[in-house]
Each structure stands twice: as C-alpha cells, then as structure tokens.
Amino acid sequence: MPNYIIQKCLLFLLVMSSTALYGQVKYEKESRMKEKDVPKMALDFINSLEGKGKVKWYLEEGLDQTSVEAKFKLNRQKHSIEFDTTGNLEDAEIQLTWKEISPAVRDSIDFFLGQDCKKYKIRRIQIQYSGEPGIVLQKIKTGEKVSDYAVRYELIVKCRKEVNVNLYEYLFSESGQKLSVSQIVFKNSSHLEY
Amino acid sequence: MNINKEILLVLCLAHFFSLRISAQSTYQLGSLPSINLNHKLENDWTVNFKIESRQVMQRGSFDGKSEKSFDYVLTDYSMIAAKKLGLNSRLSGGYLIRFREKEIIHRLIQQYTITQRLTSLRLAHRVVTDQTFFENEDTEYRLRYRLATELPLNGQSADIGEFYLKISNEYLNSFQSSEYDLEVRLVPLLGYTATEKQKVELGIDYRVNSFLSNNARNSFWICLNWFVDI
Numbered sequence: 001m002p003n004y005i006i007q008k009c010l011l012f013l014l015v016m017s018s019t020a021l022y023g024q025v026k027y028e029k030e031s032r033m034k035e036k037d038v039p040k041m042a043l044d045f046i047n048s049l050e051g052k053g054k055v056k057w058y059l060e061e062g063l064d065q066t067s068v069e070a071k072f073k074l075n076r077q078k079h080s081i082e083f084d085t086t087g088n089l090e091d092a093e094i095q096l097t098w099k100e101i102s103p104a105v106r107d108s109i110d111f112f113l114g115q116d117c118k119k120y121k122i123r124r125i126q127i128q129y130s131g132e133p134g135i136v137l138q139k140i141k142t143g144e145k146v147s148d149y150a151v152r153y154e155l156i157v158k159c160r161k162e163v164n165v166n167l168y169e170y171l172f173s174e175s176g177q178k179l180s181v182s183q184i185v186f187k188n189s190s191h192l193e194y
Numbered sequence: 195m196n197i198n199k200e201i202l203l204v205l206c207l208a209h210f211f212s213l214r215i216s217a218q219s220t221y222q223l224g225s226l227p228s229i230n231l232n233h234k235l236e237n238d239w240t241v242n243f244k245i246e247s248r249q250v251m252q253r254g255s256f257d258g259k260s261e262k263s264f265d266y267v268l269t270d271y272s273m274i275a276a277k278k279l280g281l282n283s284r285l286s287g288g289y290l291i292r293f294r295e296k297e298i299i300h301r302l303i304q305q306y307t308i309t310q311r312l313t314s315l316r317l318a319h320r321v322v323t324d325q326t327f328f329e330n331e332d333t334e335y336r337l338r339y340r341l342a343t344e345l346p347l348n349g350q351s352a353d354i355g356e357f358y359l360k361i362s363n364e365y366l367n368s369f370q371s372s373e374y375d376l377e378v379r380l381v382p383l384l385g386y387t388a389t390e391k392q393k394v395e396l397g398i399d400y401r402v403n404s405f406l407s408n409n410a411r412n413s414f415w416i417c418l419n420w421f422v423d424i
Contacts, residue, residue, distance in 0.1 A: 164278070187352075
C-alpha cells in the first residue's frame, strides 16, 4: 500500500478516536495581583503585621467565588491570608508541623486517615483561623487568644487506596473531627511528558 | 538549586555549545510542527497520539556556505499508552511509524516519567529507551534522558489564557552497528494555555550530534506544538 494511503488511514483513526469527552473539573484560576489593585481593607490588615517577609498577592477565581490572597513568611512560618474582593477577612492559614498539633487531635486525624487510606503521608498542614478580623490579627501577631475564633486544620494528604494513589485536601475541626475531603485534580502534564 | 548554581549551569552549557560550533560544523534550519492528542482512560491509563512533520528550509556550514530550498523530510505518527504508577510517575510504552521518502521506519518506545510539582514551576524527568528498525540498516538502540520545566509567566501556575515558558534539555545516547553517538537537545518554547484542553507552543528545537567523532551537525527546528485533550 502506498505510504500516503497509510498516512491518511492513520489520520482518520486519530480524528475518529476524539469522541468521548471527560467530565468537567473544578475551574480555578489563580493569578498575581499588583499591590495597587488590592482592596484597602485587605492591604491595611497585612500592613499592620510587622516583621513579615515579602508579600505576594494573588487573585483566586473559582466558579462560585473570587478571593484575594496574601502570601508571606512571618516568624519563619508560611502565612496565607484570604479576603473577599471588598477586603473582608475570610480566613488566615499558617503552616504547621505535625508535632505542633496536640496529641489528642493527632490521634483523631490519624484515625480518620487510617479509615480512608490503606497507606497515607501528610504533605502539608495548615491551621486555619476565621472570625472577627481584629481577633484573628491579634492571634497572628502575638499568638494569644483574646476572644473566640474558629480553628480548623487543613491537610494535604497523599492517600493510597485499593487501586490508586491520589492527593486529597482534608478539613478537620479543632478537635480533629473530619469535616470535608476533596480530591486534588492536577493540571495535565502531557506537554511535559511527550 | 540556588541562583549561583543556575548561572554555573548556564555558563557550562554555553561553553559546551561554543566548543561544538566550529567552522566545519554543518547546520540545517527547518520547521517541526506537531499535533499531540491525549485521551484519558479508566484506571489511571492514558493514551497519546502524536503527528510530527519535518521540513528543511536551509542547509549549510558555519564557514559561510549555505543553500536555501524547501524540502519535506518526513512525518512521524506515534501512539503511546501510559499507566500512572505513583502520585507523580508514569510508565509508558508505544510505537512510532516514520515515513521518510520511500522508506518506512518502525520504532518501539518505553518511557518512565516523574513530574515534580513545585511551588511556582513543574519539573518533568523522562527516561526513554527506544529501538528503531530500518529497512536497510541495523537496528538503532537509544537511551535518552530529558529534563523539562514549565515556568508560568503569571502566578504560580499556567492557567487558562496565560503564557508559560517550557525549557527542556535532553541527552540521547545512540548505539547502532557497534557505533556510539551522543545527541544533545535544548528546546526553549513559549506556551499558551488556550483552554482547559488545549495548549499551543512556539519556539526553537536545537539539536547537535556527531560531535564526538566528526564535525558537529547542528539542527535548528522552528517548533509549533498543539496539545489537545480529547
């Protein structure tokens, strides 16, 4: 068979194989923001924190909501503070180590992860504070609890189940009760592999 | 890798390439467009179809001689099936058929990739072994390693409507009829995430080989890659 006929057949097979479409994945777009575009309330909140490293601002656009996020280091810990688009505080997340969590909470988290996964490894832990901005600010500045605020733990976990291994985002309450879990869908990397 | 190490690496690469481009070295300049179709299957399997064509526009040597003519060289069709092994690794196997003038060339491909997701970039390590079967030549065996990185130009990841830089460096060891050759590739590309399922890349694919025993042969291919998830 002449070469060009084989080539045409291969091209036809490729086009015909492009039928099935896969389900929608969660749309989330994150881009850098200039400081001049940050809502004043959010800027004032971050500027009131002394001794912090360089602040990077991001705009996170999801299907349901858009947030403004500041990322920086303070006291050698990674901080991530999220605001709505008008500058109201949503929550503050600070990266922790496993040992910084109380033993009772650790045991509870271990119990739930052991139920879900055959084998697991915690990749990242963040403690999440939300509530009145002044109280959360005080907590970040001094570490002291002056009034009530909500505490949650957000964990990124590599979890091996029966047939496959994936990365999950877990949310636990202050006492270590499982609140939610969602699978992290990676961006396609085929352009780096082929 | 800190900044000093990066500068050292760039200087070493620049020194390496400057040694190889001597007056007797030959070059060819052309285009290398490709279409990459990726399809996700169940149980962590994926399949990749690729069509890549090669055209030469100019040939010459670095002492000044050159010849301009547009020549179609070849077209490759390949299909690779991949299975995700761990969170970041994939084992693949596939087949490539090459149409070059009146010759048909067959190639078997085995590859292993690890993709690292760092805070602001992605790194992909790829190890490939392949066996190429010619009509009138001995089988060629190759062992390849490629490091590729994607650097988003806005934010921490290349989202829809955003540009990225993709830079890859590959070393290809070739064994054929008891002869050995090394080819080095350096491919800087500017990419654009057009939609959730489509990416377009444009840049130069620079290749140098034969420099171990003869005068170096340099190739400069203008790349236009289109990646589609189907």
